[in-house]
Amino acid sequence: DVKVTQSSRYLVKRTGEKVFLECVQDMDHENMFWYRQDPGLGLRLIYFSYDVKMKEKGDIPEGYSVSREKKERFSLILESASTNQTSMYLCASSSYREVTDTQYFGPGTRLTVL
Amino acid sequence: AQTVTQSQPEMSVQEAETVTLSCTYDTSESNYYLFWYKQPPSRQMILVIRQEAYKQQNATENRFSVNFQKAAKSFSLKISDSQLGDTAMYFCAKPPLLNDMRFGAGTRLTVKP
Structure with a gap:
C-alpha cells in the first residue's frame, strides 16, 4: 500500500513565522501535490x-513556496505566516505508472496561525 | 479553467437506506478519469471509486456505484445499504490534462442510526 506521511497533524504558529510542512511518500511516485x-x-x-x-504553481500559490530536493519528499513553506493561511493542508502523490491518475493522500496538517 | 461542482453541501440518510450524491463537471476532453474520494472525520482521504470516461459501463465497488452520464457531464455516487462508517465528507474530483486534480466543494454525508 502507498503510504504518504506528513510531519505534523496539528501545528500552531504565530503571524510572521516561517513554517515548514513536510510530506514523505514511500512508493517512488513521481508526482507530489500540496492542497x-x-x-x-x-x-x-x-x-x-x-x-x-521541479515545481508548478497551482491555483493559489501566493504566500507559499515549495521544495523537492529528493523524490520522496515535498515540502511546503510559508515564508511569513498570516492568519488567512489557517487551514488544513493535505499532501498527495501519484505515479505515471498508474494510468488512472489516482492520488494518494497523507493524513493532513491542521495549521493555526495566531 | 475546469470546474467540478457538488451542489449538495450536506446530506443525511438512515442506516441501511440508499443515498445518491451529485457531481457535475466541465471538460473539453474526450477521455478522462473521474473520482470519488471519502474523508471520514479526522481521518485520511481515501479513494472510493473511479470511472474512465470511455467506458460505457458504470463503475461499481461493493456498495458504491456511479451513474456516469457523459453527455450531461454528470457523475453521481450511489451508496447502497448505508452504514454508520459511511459518515464522511465526499469529494468528486477530476484531473485536468496535466495530472493534477480538481475537486468539488464536497458533500458532508451523515448516516443516522
Missing part, C-alpha cells in the same frame, strides 16, 4: 511537482 482544504471550498491546489527540483 489546502477549507469548508465550502473543497481542496484547492497550491503547488505540485512532477520530478525532483
Whole structure:
C-alpha cells in the first residue's frame, strides 16, 4: 500500500513565522501535490511537482513556496505566516505508472496561525 | 479553467437506506478519469471509486456505484445499504490534462442510526 506521511497533524504558529510542512511518500511516485482544504471550498491546489527540483504553481500559490530536493519528499513553506493561511493542508502523490491518475493522500496538517 | 461542482453541501440518510450524491463537471476532453474520494472525520482521504470516461459501463465497488452520464457531464455516487462508517465528507474530483486534480466543494454525508 502507498503510504504518504506528513510531519505534523496539528501545528500552531504565530503571524510572521516561517513554517515548514513536510510530506514523505514511500512508493517512488513521481508526482507530489500540496492542497489546502477549507469548508465550502473543497481542496484547492497550491503547488505540485512532477520530478525532483521541479515545481508548478497551482491555483493559489501566493504566500507559499515549495521544495523537492529528493523524490520522496515535498515540502511546503510559508515564508511569513498570516492568519488567512489557517487551514488544513493535505499532501498527495501519484505515479505515471498508474494510468488512472489516482492520488494518494497523507493524513493532513491542521495549521493555526495566531 | 475546469470546474467540478457538488451542489449538495450536506446530506443525511438512515442506516441501511440508499443515498445518491451529485457531481457535475466541465471538460473539453474526450477521455478522462473521474473520482470519488471519502474523508471520514479526522481521518485520511481515501479513494472510493473511479470511472474512465470511455467506458460505457458504470463503475461499481461493493456498495458504491456511479451513474456516469457523459453527455450531461454528470457523475453521481450511489451508496447502497448505508452504514454508520459511511459518515464522511465526499469529494468528486477530476484531473485536468496535466495530472493534477480538481475537486468539488464536497458533500458532508451523515448516516443516522
